[in-house]
Amino acid sequence: MINRMVSVPTDSELVQRVCDGDLSALGTLYDRYRLLVFHTALAITRDRQSAEDILQECFLKLHTYARRIDLSLPLEPWLYRVTVNLAYTWMSRRSRWLTSIENMLDRLVAPARTHTEYHAEMSELQAVIQQAIDSLPPNQRLTVILYYLNDLSLKEIAYVLDCPVGTVKSRLHYGREYLKKRLEVYHAPTLKPVTQSSRS
């Protein structure tokens, strides 16, 4: 058994220190959760600069509203909630014409196929799924991302999106069905069950 000589401060201790004006605590929280926030924002926006803006704004909100955070609750759901709200605002502001132009540009500058057939296929499959997720209505898109990317439970997603669990189930169901249809059109064999024997 390893005895830890240096105790790692908990999230609530760090938030308390932020409340007391300790900026290094904000830096520690940023280092701890930057990837969680950044990856979620990137999955929603598909735009690196916007994701970085959301990341910065999210932790700035943490700094500003630290006193309002309930220290008895885990910090992660709060961060998800702020990230999703910021990303939702980003999605709302994005006008239709801009979306079409960006989608067209995305297709034009999409990463080139890699050398092996496997990677080329995976890259194409990823692109198909990404495009399918992008075309989902915002609420289904957020639900799908929180469920598949962040591994949040239905209850956690309900908290983050501020809606009943039943609504999350429904959004996930419709989102998943839509993705399934898009994938079937793309490549039906991809969805065939893989058994141990067929792998060898």
Add this chain to the structure above:
Amino acid sequence: MARVGDVLDNVIRTSLREPIGRHEPSAAVREALMARAANAAQSVAGDSVPPLVDELREEAGAEALSWWEIERCRQESYASWSNPRLALGWLDTFREAKRCRLNVA
């Protein structure tokens, strides 16, 4: 034998995670965040002259530079940043610096 639903879930999960997982935010984000948080903290504390503004004032006194010259230097320094929008925090500082200058004058 794996169920079709499980395979679909795995395909979606992997396809979402793999491309995203390769990316990391640039170091400039942390830098800008800390600068903005420091500015905000100073404002809340009632100090009308944030440290960065003090620095600008000292620079102006020592080098006899105009505020616009200092601002231009600063803008050139962050023009090379990967994300120009992060410079918004700095712009706030410049506005504050100019306001302080007017107060001093």
